[in-house]
Amino acid sequence: MSTTASRTKRTRPGTGGGDGPLLLTQRRIWIIFSALIAGMLLSSLDQTIVSTAMPTIVGDLGGVAHQAWITTGYLLASTIVMPIYGKFGDLIGRRNLFLVAIALFTLASLGCAMSTDFWQFVVFRALQGLGGGGLMILSQAIIADIVPASQRGKYLGPLGAIFGLSAVGGPLLGGFFVDHMTWHWAFWINIPVGIAAFAVAWFALTLPSKKATKRIDVLGVALLSATTACLVFFTEFGGNRQHGWGAPETWAWGAGFLVAAASFVYVESRAQDPIIPLSFFRNRTFVTATAIGFVLGLGMFAAIGFVPTFLQMASGTSAAVSGLLMLPMMVGLIGTSIVSGTLITKTGRYRAFPVIGTIVVGIAMLGMTTLAASTPIWLICVYLFVFGAGLGLIMQVVVLVAQNAVPPEQVGTATSTNNYFREVGASLGVAVFGALFTSRLTDSLTDVFRGAGGSASDAASASASIDPTQLAKLPQAVQDGIVNAYADSLSPVFWYLLPFIAVAFVLALFIPQMQLADVAGMVARGEAVGGTEADELERSRRAGAGAGAAPASVSADPEPVSTTRHDEVVATTL
Known part of the structure; x- marks a missing residue:
């Protein structure tokens, strides 16, 4: 079953709307990039706010035993739509899809804010995932469209700044809402932010629109x-x-x-045109990079998904403080992302980074197996910093490798497929290891409340609705029992995750070294003119317009751009 659309539409020089390719001047690249930053700020800020408010949300809605569903629902929804956004972006262009993703995410936030039931909240959180998955995939694909792989590293700085802002601002906002207002404001805040992001993207995301020439699968x-x-x-x-x-x-x-x-x-x-081409899986470079993403996703999200909960319940910190304690992880991730991106831009070599990164992640994971109620906060911060530093050496690199391993016309599909398998791993990790955590936790909490003199049914009910505010009101003996229950339930999860990090390390050893493409995806596809030629044409157009003459013309079908073959592996060693 499939549908057919009409042919590709060309765009006016410099604007994306008539009979010629887009002029990818440096100024236009940064304008487009600003729209991507607005969308990613919306998504990343939400993640850090919600992670801080999670214990209060599940306690208020009576869903402690099912809290993994909140994360699983979001990840499942975002994972399902990733290949759809990627393929459709290749076929019809990415601008309108990006706007749809922002709108969907914002409307779903409204539903989350108005939720009064746990499963109602899970449904709206999943709808948020439908928009969040698009923001993640389309941002990465658009960057590949406008920036050559060999130059992409220098754009990691602004992206890192956004995640850093979210890492600081999200916990502060989430903690403020939980401690002084209600958790519902963790989602009300997305409404004005979403509207602002939509407005920025509407005016700044000047990309050509297309109509598909192949059947939609x-x-x-x-x-x-x-x-x-x-x-x-x-x-x-x-x-x-x-x-x-x-x-x-x-x-x-x-x-x-x-x-x-x-x-x-x-x-x-x-x-005729599959949503995930099976030919990808005959490409050694793509398969290796994607497999690393899958294994790392399985371990990464399971490892960090419950850390804020642990910090609040086991360490007795407030919602705001527990969120801020995740800041060291983001500092480590941002720092190594920028360093690795800069070095890749200068040298064109990337093989060493995933190898080193998996070792660093493994060291951090080993340290986190020792987490207990008595673990000093500073030591937890050290573990998180090391964990983030390892992730920063891997996550963006494997996406870059996957994008560079396929032809330019498939960059969106490759980006979404790589991210899809990472998110599948994340969904599995959160579901399996989250179930192990909550199962142990529920049993332990039930024993604690039963030991305090309650009946079995009362104990089960109490364990399902405990939150940090209620914890502080309980007798000290019960508080100690709950704290130990959280610590004893989480630390074994890290032991289960270590073998998967070892698998990622072995896979990283087999990543081939390829020459990074020196032209942007849109330039290689003939949809844009880039580099110094674009700057010269833009100056000519402005000079002509200032003199009252017609703008300098650009051929609707420019000469094909010479690019490095993506299947040519350069034999190198670390």
């Missing part, structure tokens, strides 16, 4: 969505104590996954 989209959903539900049901791995419904989801996955591969092997 509707059946492939449906089967990929079914495959992803069945896999996540299989792991969620299996790790949930209410169902377990032996339950018929768990294995029904598992069977659904196998059927959907087999059907997806069959359909994609025969599709």
Whole structure:
């Protein structure tokens, strides 16, 4: 099943709207980049605010035993739509899709703010994921469209500044809302921010619009969505104590996954333009980079997803302080991202960074296995800094490698596929390891409240609705029991994650070294003119317009740009 659209539409010189390619001057690149920053600020700020408010949200809505669903729902939704945004961006252009993603994210935030029930909140959080997935994928793909791979490192600085701003501002806002207002304001704040981001993107995101010339793989989209959903539900049901791995419904989801996955591969092997081209998996460079992203996603999100909760409940810090204690991780991530990006731009070599990064992440993970209620705050900050530093050497590098390994016309699809498998890993990690954490935690909390004199039913009810505010009102003996329960439930999770980091390290050893492309994706596809030629044409156009003459013309079909072959591996060593 598929649909067909009409042919590609050309754009006016310099503006994206008529009969010639876009002029990618340095000024225009930064204008477009500002729109991407606005969208990413919206998404990243939300993540840091919500992570800080999470314990209060689940306590208020009575969902402590199911809190993993909040993260799983968001990740599942964003994962499903990633390949859709990537492929459709390649086919019809990315500007309108970016605007849709911002609008969807903002409207879903309104639903989260108005939620009065735990599962209602989970649904709206998943709808946020539909928009958040688009913001993540389209931002990365647009950067690849306008900036050559060999020059992309210098743009990591502004991106790092955005994540740094979110890392500082998010916890402060989240803590302020929780401590002085209500957690609902963690989502109300997204409304004005979302409107502002939409306005900036509307005026600044000057990209050419296109109409698809190939069939849209509707059946492939449906089967990929079914495959992803069945896999996540299989792991969620299996790790949930209410169902377990032996339950018929768990294995029904598992069977659904196998059927959907087999059907997806069959359909994609025969599709005219598949949502995920199977040819990607014959590309060693792409496969290795994507596999690292999958394994790292599995470990990364599971490791950091519950740390703010641990800090609030086990260490007794406030919501604002627990969020700010995540700042060392962001400092480490930003610092190594900028350093690695700069070095890659200067040398063109990237192989060493994922290898070193996985070692650093493993060291941090090993340290976090020792977390306990008595662990000093400064030591937790050191672990988080080292963890972030390792991630900064890996995350952007594997995306860059995957983008550089495919032809320019497939850069959006490659970006989304790489991120898709990373998010699948994240969904699995949060579902499986989150279930292990919450299962141990629920048992321990029930024992604590039962030991305090409550009945079994009262103990179960209390354990499902405990939050940091209520914790402070309990007798000291009960507080100590709860603190130990959180610490004892989380630290073993890091032991389970260490083998996956070891797998990522082995995979990193096999990343081939390729020459990075020296032209932007849009230039290589003939949709834009870049570099000094674009600057000269822009000056000519302005001079002509100032003199009252017609702007200098640009051929609607410029000469093909010479690019490095993406399948040519350069034999190098570390």
